[in-house]
Amino acid sequence: MNRVRNYLNRIDTIFNRMIASFVILVVLVVLIIGGILTIQFSYNYNRKIEELEQYRLEYLEHKINNLFEESNRIIQEITSLGNKDKELQSFLYHPMKNDFFKAVNLLEYLQILGSQNDSFVSSLELYVQNNDVWISTFTGINYTEEDAKKFKESLDIFESEVQFQGSKRWISDRIMKYSTREIPVYSVTSGYPLYTEEESRYKGYVIVNIRKEVLQELLRDYLTRGLDAVAIINSRGDIVDAEGNVEGFHNFMDRDKKYMDEILANKGKKRFYTVKDHIIMSQSVAMGDWTIVNLISTKEYFDETRAIQTRIVIISLLVVLLGIVLSYCFARKLYQPFNTVMTRLMKAKLDKKARESEYYYIDRAMEELCDKADEKEKVLNDNKNIIKSDFVVRILTAKLSDRKSTEDKLKFLGYYCDYPQNHVLMIKIHPKIYENLDEMLKSLIIYNMINYFDNYKNDYLQCLSADLFDGKVCVIVSEKGSGKEELKALRNKFTDYMKMNFSIDPIILQSSTFKELGIAHEAYLSLLKLSEYVYFLPRTYFIDAEVLGDRLERQRDTMDCHYETFSEALVTRDIEIIRKILKDFIDEASMLTVSTNYLNGAILKYLFIYNYFMRDIMKGKDNETQHFTDVNDQYDVEDFYYWFLSLIENTFDELDKVENNPSKTVAGLIEKVIMENLGEELSLEFIAEKVFLSPKYISRLFKDEKGINITQFITDCKLKKAAKLLIETNMPLDELIKKIGFGSSNYFIKKFKEKYSVTPVQYRRNSIM
Numbered sequence: 001m002n003r004v005r006n007y008l009n010r011i012d013t014i015f016n017r018m019i020a021s022f023v024i025l026v027v028l029v030v031l032i033i034g035g036i037l038t039i040q041f042s043y044n045y046n047r048k049i050e051e052l053e054q055y056r057l058e059y060l061e062h063k064i065n066n067l068f069e070e071s072n073r074i075i076q077e078i079t080s081l082g083n084k085d086k087e088l089q090s091f092l093y094h095p096m097k098n099d100f101f102k103a104v105n106l107l108e109y110l111q112i113l114g115s116q117n118d119s120f121v122s123s124l125e126l127y128v129q130n131n132d133v134w135i136s137t138f139t140g141i142n143y144t145e146e147d148a149k150k151f152k153e154s155l156d157i158f159e160s161e162v163q164f165q166g167s168k169r170w171i172s173d174r175i176m177k178y179s180t181r182e183i184p185v186y187s188v189t190s191g192y193p194l195y196t197e198e199e200s201r202y203k204g205y206v207i208v209n210i211r212k213e214v215l216q217e218l219l220r221d222y223l224t225r226g227l228d229a230v231a232i233i234n235s236r237g238d239i240v241d242a243e244g245n246v247e248g249f250h251n252f253m254d255r256d257k258k259y260m261d262e263i264l265a266n267k268g269k270k271r272f273y274t275v276k277d278h279i280i281m282s283q284s285v286a287m288g289d290w291t292i293v294n295l296i297s298t299k300e301y302f303d304e305t306r307a308i309q310t311r312i313v314i315i316s317l318l319v320v321l322l323g324i325v326l327s328y329c330f331a332r333k334l335y336q337p338f339n340t341v342m343t344r345l346m347k348a349k350l351d352k353k354a355r356e357s358e359y360y361y362i363d364r365a366m367e368e369l370c371d372k373a374d375e376k377e378k379v380l381n382d383n384k385n386i387i388k389s390d391f392v393v394r395i396l397t398a399k400l401s402d403r404k405s406t407e408d409k410l411k412f413l414g415y416y417c418d419y420p421q422n423h424v425l426m427i428k429i430h431p432k433i434y435e436n437l438d439e440m441l442k443s444l445i446i447y448n449m450i451n452y453f454d455n456y457k458n459d460y461l462q463c464l465s466a467d468l469f470d471g472k473v474c475v476i477v478s479e480k481g482s483g484k485e486e487l488k489a490l491r492n493k494f495t496d497y498m499k500m501n502f503s504i505d506p507i508i509l510q511s512s513t514f515k516e517l518g519i520a521h522e523a524y525l526s527l528l529k530l531s532e533y534v535y536f537l538p539r540t541y542f543i544d545a546e547v548l549g550d551r552l553e554r555q556r557d558t559m560d561c562h563y564e565t566f567s568e569a570l571v572t573r574d575i576e577i578i579r580k581i582l583k584d585f586i587d588e589a590s591m592l593t594v595s596t597n598y599l600n601g602a603i604l605k606y607l608f609i610y611n612y613f614m615r616d617i618m619k620g621k622d623n624e625t626q627h628f629t630d631v632n633d634q635y636d637v638e639d640f641y642y643w644f645l646s647l648i649e650n651t652f653d654e655l656d657k658v659e660n661n662p663s664k665t666v667a668g669l670i671e672k673v674i675m676e677n678l679g680e681e682l683s684l685e686f687i688a689e690k691v692f693l694s695p696k697y698i699s700r701l702f703k704d705e706k707g708i709n710i711t712q713f714i715t716d717c718k719l720k721k722a723a724k725l726l727i728e729t730n731m732p733l734d735e736l737i738k739k740i741g742f743g744s745s746n747y748f749i750k751k752f753k754e755k756y757s758v759t760p761v762q763y764r765r766n767s768i769m
Helices: 002-011 014-079 086-093 100-116 148-154 212-222 246-255 257-266 299-347 351-382 384-396 403-413 439-455 484-502 517-531 545-553 563-572 575-589 596-617 621-632 637-660 666-676 684-691 695-706 710-728 733-740 745-756 760-768
Strands: 121-128 133-136 140-143 160-164 167-178 181-192 204-211 229-233 239-244 272-275 278-284 291-297 421-428 461-467 472-479 507-510 542-544
Touching (some): 014 100, 014 121, 014 181, 014 204, 100 140, 204 212, 212 229, 229 246, 239 246, 257 272, 257 278, 384 439, 384 472, 403 517, 421 484, 461 484, 472 484, 542 545, 563 575, 710 733, 710 760, 733 745, 733 760
Antiparallel strands (some): 121 133, 133 140, 229 291, 272 278, 278 291, 461 472
């Protein structure tokens, strides 16, 4: 018994107790961490699976959208055909009854276009309303004697009206029948002209028929498990198509109809629902009122998760056992020298001194730890600026919202916590200025901006600043009392400082007042949104969110940009109307009544209308890319106004010079080119290239001035020259026809007889007599 007591006394030391505590602590920590990691992994695993499924669902939505975007591209190609061929344009837009030749040309074009896109297109159809003709690559050319309105009502292509990229479309699920053939398709229908919204102004309709099997194959490729189902439903709750566990999907719709109703009500915006042993994910489709719904069975997921959890528990137990073994080995080796000393002291019966020696050892170890802590604190103080900048960024990005942690960090940085009011200032250097600076100057300017605010501190204000890159610095300004005048003085002094040292006018955006630093990210987000409007607020260097913030909440979806009036003014060359439209646009843009995306789109549309006008009258294609580059180079919307107005004025001046100079009238130039090249195969493109104008423009201008079209004029000139050669020379008829540029002798004789009422041979014979 005494031997056991003596043995226990030998190991009853502080160090051994610490080692025992360490072993117990390791076991507890590993078990706790293992449990937490098991739970966390289970949660993260399921969440990652959900994210993966959502990514796959978005990919499926992207593939389906591609089908409709390609269909829309085909519609645009068909409707733009009239711009390439004037005769086809007349057939598409004006009555030309029974012109079967042009209908055949259109059918051939549709067949070529259909074959180029046969991976998803079943057939292409075109209904030319003015000519009562239905052209289809599936059924051929058919004329209808019915009234246009009744004929359209009999069609099954207007099932659902939708908006796609701002234009009206119809989408229908139908079966195309011809003889014994039946092909299920989805029909995408558009009226033309494309940019006409009123159906009464439509000249006809273009239909792209997508093979239903293409969509079904996309849905089948999406599925990876046998218990899952994917379906497309419309706004009425009808299933457009479904693949996989279709029976289970129908059962789910019958059993949990409220979730489907909520998905349809939200148009797929709320994408995730967990219902019993299923996960429902939804994704809206750009074309139509379709929503993709994915019904995922969680049974396989949970089986996999439980298997992984079991593995984690086993690994955790192995780690605990390994930790115990390592702790024992470490303690035995580390304590061996002390055990020898303690054993000798105990043999000398100096137990008290032995314990005092252990306390001395612990005290010495604590002193060493204190020295290391002092070193850490010194490093911390040396990096205060980095810590401060990181602290500001974490507050602005909502990564630090705990009040106590915020106050502790402020105290460490030497800032007070009792300021009742706060603002966020966003200081920007205009991008056009910033991008022209070299890297060294950029760094110098940003450093001085941050240093200015860090050193600005008085009894009323304190500033916390951080560099957010790209010429942008954010400052959290805390105020004591009202502080409005002090804040204004801070802005003015900083502006003067930047002007004096760098000759730069900084743009300052100021948020509304907030009390808690934990919600500074909301003020920061409001400034980010306001900063998008800097381009549309010309020569504005201070923007107050309290003044302009309400405007953003009351924004409209659109504004009246007078595109049609602008286009007409270009044609009539009314610069005053153009000036007024553009001035009204930049004035309303500065009121922030619509989003920046809409305003940027409006600018590009004005430029598109101008480029279209240039293509219509002149060869402007080479300058279009440069125009878009020049738009991006403008400092703000006011610079855009003066640049664009100057561009239009210069265009009008050039056109006036060409049209008002009698010696160089367009019609005269055209006539001269024709007479000088009468023996060539003359075409509109050839003449347009010679006079540096577009074929469409010279055709219209020549007819307005001469009263006949260019083709008729060329034919008359050739016939006059032929009559002259018949009288003045003995040139054989074949050689004469070749000389004046007629490709066919039969065609020449026919035209000659129409003009002179006799054949060329009779005409020559009569002249001799």
